[in-house]
Amino acid sequence: MPPPTYQRIADDLRRAIVDGDLPPGAKVPSRHELARRYGVSDRVAVEAVRLLVAEGFVEARSGSGSYVRQRPERRRLTRSWYTTRSGGSPFRADMADAGIAGTWESSTERVPMTPAIAARLGAEPGEAAMRTAYTYLADGTPVMLSVSWEPANLTTGTAIMLPEEGPHAGKGVVERMAVIGQQITHAEETVAARPALASEAERLGIRPGGTVLTIARVYHTGQRPVETADIVIPVERYSLVYEIPVW
Numbered sequence: 043m044p045p046p047t048y049q050r051i052a053d054d055l056r057r058a059i060v061d062g063d064l065p066p067g068a069k070v071p072s073r074h075e076l077a078r079r080y081g082v083s084d085r086v087a088v089e090a091v092r093l094l095v096a097e098g099f100v101e102a103r104s105g106s107g108s109y110v111r112q113r114p115e116r117r118r119l120t121r122s123w124y125t126t127r128s129g130g131s132p133f134r135a136d137m138a139d140a141g142i143a144g145t146w147e148s149s150t151e152r153v154p155m156t157p158a159i160a161a162r163l164g165a166e167p168g169e170a171a172m173r174t175a176y177t178y179l180a181d182g183t184p185v186m187l188s189v190s191w192e193p194a195n196l197t198t199g200t201a202i203m204l205p206e207e208g209p210h211a212g213k214g215v216v217e218r219m220a221v222i223g224q225q226i227t228h229a230e231e232t233v234a235a236r237p238a239l240a241s242e243a244e245r246l247g248i249r250p251g252g253t254v255l256t257i258a259r260v261y262h263t264g265q266r267p268v269e270t271a272d273i274v275i276p277v278e279r280y281s282l283v284y285e286i287p288v289w
Contacts (some may be wrong), residue, residue, distance in 0.1 A: 047082055051090035059099050059110055070100055070108040098249055098278070117180075119280045121231065121257075133178055133186075142180045148206045150174040152194060159191050162260050162270040170194035174205050177245055184246050185279055190215075190271035197222070215261050215269050224263050232258040233282065238274070246276050253277045 044050075055071075058064040071079070076087035091108050094100040101111045120136055137144025150172055157167040165171075171191040178186040190205070197203045202210050202218045210218050216226045237251045246254075257273040275282070 047080065048086050048089035048093065051076060051080055051082070051087065052093045055090065055094055056097075056099060059094075064110050066110050066112045068110045070094075070110065072107060096251075098252060113278055116279060116281050117185075118283045119186075119275065121282055121284045137180055143182070144178070144180055145182075146176050146178045148174055148176045150204050150206060155191065159270060162258070163191065163193055163267045165193060170198075172197060172203065172205070185276070187242060187245060187274040188271050190269060192269050196224070196268060219261070219263070219268055224268050226261050226268065227264050228262050230260045230262070234258075235277070238276070242274055246274075248276050248278065255280075255282060257282075 045053075055064070064070065070091060073084045073087040073091065076082070076090065077084050080087070091100060091102075095102055095108070099111060100108050102108045133144050133146070152170055153173045154168045155163065155165055155171045159165075159171065160167045160169060163171070171194055174190050174192075176186075176188040176190070177184050178188065192205070200222045201208055202221050204211075205218065206212060210221055219226055234256050235253055236256060238246070238248060238254045240250055242254065243250045243252060248254075253276075255275045255277055257271075257275070259269075259271045259273060260267050261269040
């Protein structure tokens with residue numbers, strides 16, 4: 043079954059925007075022009091443009107028409123399979139490489155694991171975990187969210203129980219776990235995309251329902267998973283770049 047006509051019109055306009063034929067700031071053909079071009083009613087043409095507005099490709103200006111939306115410059119967020127960096131957060135180091143001040147806000151609490159988190163950590167639902175919620179900022183602007191969980195039975199009573207307090211505050215997971223004899227051997231990351239939740243959109247300053255990339259990460263030692271996190275990145279601001287060593 044072919045898609046509705048308004049979707050086919052939106053597809054053509056979307057492709058023109060992505061390819062640069064309609065650059066940022068360019069005026070989108072009016073509903074009358076689209077109606078004539080595609081042999082449809084004005085109503086169908088309006089629905090096509092409304093869809094692009096909802097997706098964030100186009101903005102409507104009262105009394106002027108619709109224009110291709112100016113989008114923020116997209117920055118690269120590097121995900122390295124192997125790194126020798128030490129002494130601090132990988133996020134802060136990546137931001138410093140780009141000449142940007144990378145900081146974050148966080149809060150930690152002891153909570154029971156949900157079934158999904160327990161499955162990742164090889165635990166039972168309801169077991170205690172130290173849950174830390176982060177808002178990462180680049181030059182003071184929120185750019186990324188993360189919520190991490192560490193098994194409480196692994197870190198309770200140690201110097202790393204609170205990730206953002208104590209002598210090892212602010213260090214990366216690999217460094218922190220090494221303090222208590224947990225040598226991380228590898229990590230898994232599952233990348234997907236979905237609409238932003240309302241709370242996420244508010245914290246990131248993006249439009250409700252805007253697309254975000256999600257990374258479900260799990261750090262492993264040779265014996266067990268020791269940390270998992272859900273990372274949320276707005277696609278308008280960052281593209282993921284994976285550095286993969288080749289032997």
